[in-house]
Amino acid sequence: MKRAVVLLSGGLDSTTTLAIAQQNGFEACALSFSYGQRHEAELTAAQRVVAKFNVRNHVIATIDLRVFGGSALTSDIDVPKGRSPERMSADIPVTYVPARNTIFLSFALAWAEVLGAADIFIGVNALDYSGYPDCRPEYISAFERMARLATKAAVEGRHTVSIHTPLITLTKAQIIKRGADLGVDYSLTCTCYDPSTNGEACGECDACLLRLKGFAENNIHDPAPYRRSGATV
Amino acid sequence: MKRAVVLLSGGLDSTTTLAIAQQNGFEACALSFSYGQRHEAELTAAQRVVAKFNVRNHVIATIDLRVFGGSALTSDIDVPKGRSPERMSADIPVTYVPARNTIFLSFALAWAEVLGAADIFIGVNALDYSGYPDCRPEYISAFERMARLATKAAVEGRHTVSIHTPLITLTKAQIIKRGADLGVDYSLTCTCYDPSTNGEACGECDACLLRLKGFAENNIHDPAPYRRSGATV
Numbered sequence: 475m476k477r478a479v480v481l482l483s484g485g486l487d488s489t490t491t492l493a494i495a496q497q498n499g500f501e502a503c504a505l506s507f508s509y510g511q512r513h514e515a516e517l518t519a520a521q522r523v524v525a526k527f528n529v530r531n532h533v534i535a536t537i538d539l540r541v542f543g544g545s546a547l548t549s550d551i552d553v554p555k556g557r558s559p560e561r562m563s564a565d566i567p568v569t570y571v572p573a574r575n576t577i578f579l580s581f582a583l584a585w586a587e588v589l590g591a592a593d594i595f596i597g598v599n600a601l602d603y604s605g606y607p608d609c610r611p612e613y614i615s616a617f618e619r620m621a622r623l624a625t626k627a628a629v630e631g632r633h634t635v636s637i638h639t640p641l642i643t644l645t646k647a648q649i650i651k652r653g654a655d656l657g658v659d660y661s662l663t664c665t666c667y668d669p670s671t672n673g674e675a676c677g678e679c680d681a682c683l684l685r686l687k688g689f690a691e692n693n694i695h696d697p698a699p700y701r702r703s704g705a706t707v
Numbered sequence: 708m709k710r711a712v713v714l715l716s717g718g719l720d721s722t723t724t725l726a727i728a729q730q731n732g733f734e735a736c737a738l739s740f741s742y743g744q745r746h747e748a749e750l751t752a753a754q755r756v757v758a759k760f761n762v763r764n765h766v767i768a769t770i771d772l773r774v775f776g777g778s779a780l781t782s783d784i785d786v787p788k789g790r791s792p793e794r795m796s797a798d799i800p801v802t803y804v805p806a807r808n809t810i811f812l813s814f815a816l817a818w819a820e821v822l823g824a825a826d827i828f829i830g831v832n833a834l835d836y837s838g839y840p841d842c843r844p845e846y847i848s849a850f851e852r853m854a855r856l857a858t859k860a861a862v863e864g865r866h867t868v869s870i871h872t873p874l875i876t877l878t879k880a881q882i883i884k885r886g887a888d889l890g891v892d893y894s895l896t897c898t899c900y901d902p903s904t905n906g907e908a909c910g911e912c913d914a915c916l917l918r919l920k921g922f923a924e925n926n927i928h929d930p931a932p933y934r935r936s937g938a939t940v
Contacts, residue, residue: 537770542821573817576857580813584806588775607862616853623849624809629840 475501478593478638479582482506482532484519485665486685487597487641490653492527494640495595497656503531503589505582509574510540515673519664526662531589535581539571555668555678575608579617583635587625594621595638601645614639646688654694661697674701708734711826711871712815715739715765717752718898719918720830720874723886725760727873728828730889736764736822738815742807743773748906752897759895764822768814772804788901788911808841812850812870819868820858827854828871834878847872879921887927894930907934 478500482488495502506520517534524532575598582594598609607613614637621635622628628635641649653660665685666675675682677700689696711733715721728735739753750767757765808831815827831842840846847870854868855861861868874882886893898918899908908915910933922929 533774535771535774538768539817541766541768542818570859571817572820572859573813573857576816576853577810577813580806580810583809584772584804585775587805605862607859608857610856613853613856616849616856620809620846620849620853623843623846624806624841626803626805626840629838 475499476593477501477503477589477591478595479503479505479586479589479591480595481578481582481597482520482523484516484523484663486653486660486663487599487649489523489660489663490649490656490658491595491597491640492523492529493653493656493658495638496527500593502527502529502595503585503591504529504533505585506532506534507578507581508534508536510538515664515666515669515671518673519662522662526659533585537577539574539577542572554680555676557680557683570606573608576617579621579637583621583624586635587627592627592634593636593638595640597641598639599641599649600643611639611642614642646684647691650688650692650694654692659697663698665698670701674699677702708732709826710734710736710822710824711828712736712738712819712822712824713828714811714815714830715753715756717749717756717896719886719893719896720832720882722756722893722896723882723889723891724828724830724873725756725762726886726889726891728871729760733826735760735762735828736818736824737762737766738818739765739767740811740814741767741769743771748897748899748902748904751906752895755895759892766818770810772807772810775805787913788909790913790916803839806841809850812854816854816857816868820860825860825867826869826871828873830874831872832874832882833876844872844875847875879917880924883921883925883927887925892930896931898931903934907932910935
């Protein structure tokens with residue numbers, strides 16, 4: 475069984491990506507990060523997902539992105555609430571973490587090299603997060619070209635690295651449909667940028683609003699716990 | 708004064724690169740890593756260098772590459788000693804750390820974005836370390852192309868990232884000549900893969916042998932402390 479490194483935040487997108495990697499016949503090795511994010515509830519969710527999906531190889535890498543600052547997710551900047559979809563896509567949000575996907579993919583590349591794996595899965599999405607530079611297809615292609623020159627395996631011509639982005643052109647509603655068809659239990663996942671300490675989502679940040687809209691468009695109830703009962707769009 | 712992020716391990720190459728960045732008129736912001744390397748003496752050297760070069764902005768980012776294993780520098784594999792230059796370049800050494808430069812450059816990119824800097828300096832060298840895939844010019848070019856698509860600045864068209872590699876085509880002897888001409892005090896630097904706890908170099912690992920040969924070719928005495936007095940090639 476071929477191994478693949480799957481970046482797993484514990485959110486809806488990365489959990490769906492994990493399900494797709496397993497469906498494609500890969501032994502998924504999950505990689506999560508403790509990076510000084512305000513929402514450590516993500517990591518608890520990642521551990522629930524790993525247990526449910528029988529992932530035997532799960533690494534949580536500790537890196538401290540707070541040393542650089544510059545993002546609402548790793549510093550004291552307020553997470554914006556109640557924004558319209560138009561407003562969200564108008565500019566790069568303060569929740570953007572500088573070079574985060576580049577750092578995450580670099581760690582995935584390191585682990586893939588040690589595992590002898592040539593496949594990396596990441597649940598980036600170019601539609602709902604059009605403002606994030608490192609979620610765009612041209613960025614992913616450029617990372618893949620770089621990765622194919624970066625490792626011992628590349629020099630020895632043993633294999634080349636592939637970066638799989640199965641969600642990149644899907645809407646949030648399509649992602650949820652895909653996951654629901656694969657039997658993903660979304661009650662396990664945590665998407666919110668500002669959850670309470672017991673893991674309840676706020677229902678008002680960009681990530682919650684996009685998620686709730688995606689469930690509503692599928693006429694499915696979002697099974698995740700919210701602080702206000704009956705949070706909806 | 709334009710800022711540049713300079714990757715600084717505290718070794719001979721990165722210290723020379725820092726001197727070149729300052730000579731080129733940049734305000735150098737130094738970035739070092741505590742990455743589970745066996746030779747923490749490197750970080751002590753980096754701090755000496757930062758003080759000597761009046762670098763006001765120095766970040767030591769903590770990342771734990773030991774979670775992946777796979778290298779003599781971060782796990783219990785023995786560091787090879789007493790190898791000939793031919794032997795060193797014959798294959799990729801066990802001191803190679805998977806995807807290390809990709810990870811280091813990714814962090815530099817994150818900090819550059821927060822600082823508003825467009826320039827990153829790294830002291831990679833393609834001659835003496837021909838076995839390291841991530842020291843080759845084609846790899847650096849590919850990283851630069853990826854970086855130019857990765858950041859908020861790239862999306863907004865404000866500036867593009869440049870990765871400077873002033874040492875990439877130089878021999879170790881030429882690097883030392885360049886640094887000596889710039890007045891670099893090499894007694895501050897630590898190059899050894901296996902130094903003692905008080906920072907004395909072993910004089911026998913690949914890095915020490917290449918360094919000693921470089922000084923010998925310049926007819927300069929290496930001022931760094933060695934465990935055996937009079938270590939030489």
